[in-house]
Amino acid sequence: MDGSQVTMVVSVVGGVVGLIALTVAWSQMRIASAKTKLDLYNKRFNVYLAALEFHQCAGSGDGIKEKFDKLTQAYRESLFLFYDKDGIRKTLEKIQIAGFAILTHHIAKLDPNSAADLFKEFQTPAGDAYMGMEEDIRALEDQLKSYLSFNNVRGWTFF
Structure with missing residues (x-):
C-alpha cells in the first residue's frame, strides 16, 4: 500500500x-x-396518589395525619408541575381545605382532652367535606388525563 x-x-x-x-x-x-x-410523569402521578390516598383513609382516620402531610406537599409541588389554566392546583386546594376539616374532626375524636362539643362541632363539616371530596377527586382525575394519559407514548426507536 x-x-x-x-x-x-x-x-x-x-x-x-x-x-x-x-x-x-x-x-x-x-x-x-x-x-x-x-x-x-412520576411526580405528577404522585400528586394524584397523594389526593387519592388521603381520600381513602379519610373515612377511617388511619394514618390521616401522614396522608394529609403528603397531600399538602403534593399541593405545594403542583405549582411547578402543572399549568394554571388546567385548574389542578385549585382542585387540590379544595381537597386540602376539605381534608383539613376531616383531619381536625379525627384529631378531636382521638384526643381525650377535647370536649365532646368540639367533636360534634367538627362532625358535620367533616362529613360534608368527605362527601364533597369524591366529586373533587373525580374532577382532579379529569384534569390530570392529559398529563397522565398513555395515548401519546411512543416506544423507543433507534432513529
Missing part, C-alpha cells in the same frame, strides 16, 4: 467512527429525554 491508500483508509475509518459516535450521542440524548419525561 502506498501513502495515499493508507490516508484513504484512515480517513474512511475516521468517518465511520465519527458516525458511530454521533449515533451513540443521539441515542443518549433520546434516552435522557425519555428519562426526564418519565420522572415528570
